[in-house]
Amino acid sequence: MLENKLNITSSVELAKEEERISKKKALMLFESGTLDSLEVGKTASLMAIHKALFEDIYDFAGEIRTVNIAKGNFRFAPLMYLEAALQNIDKMPQSDFDEIIEKYVEMNIAHPFREGNGRATRIWLDCLLKKEIGMVIDWSGVDKEDYLLAMERSPIRDIEIKHILRNALTDRINDREMFMKGVDHSYYYEDYTTFKTEDL
Secondary structure (H helix, E strand, O other), rough: OOOOOOOOOOHHHHHHHHHHHHHHHHHHHHHHOOHOOOOOOHHHOOOOOOOHHHHOOOOOOOOOOOOOEEEOOOOOOOOHHHHHHHHHHHHEEEEEEHHHHHHHHHHHHHHHOOOHHHHHHHHHHHHHHHHOOOOOEEEOOOOHHHHHHHHHOOOOOHHHHHHHOOOOOEEOOOHHHHHHHHHHHHHHOOOOHHHHEOOO
């Protein structure tokens, strides 16, 4: 149970409020044009997205984690290597679809925040795709199980996740309805996730 600004002690209630508030904040990000002003593909822009989504919920919104986290037997980037990993991600090329997805995979492995990585990073990914290739992902066209399995295997083999996301590309880059599909689906994709943390 994460400490939160809402003083909620029920994990179920916190999840509901987190979804409600962060969806509202995501829509504000979209409608204000803030997303278009961010430098795409940089850790700083991901931090800004995360802060905007979660600043009313968590003190750590927009801040790089200070704990190690894992899902099942998979450990995300160890804290001692996290800063270097993020610096390397910032330097990765992003001129075409393949390069962008490779960058997305690396950011997923880094998992720079204690909570809300998937939501913030998928918005970050769409900003990248929109700027560099004039496309975004229609997340409603991505099968949950296929996506999860492909993401689990992506550190070793990224062909599957590239195939899944390429087939869901759309040129509706300024469509509010399309954007909100992605925001809605971000919770759909994270419901399965149970993280453990180790405070250092």
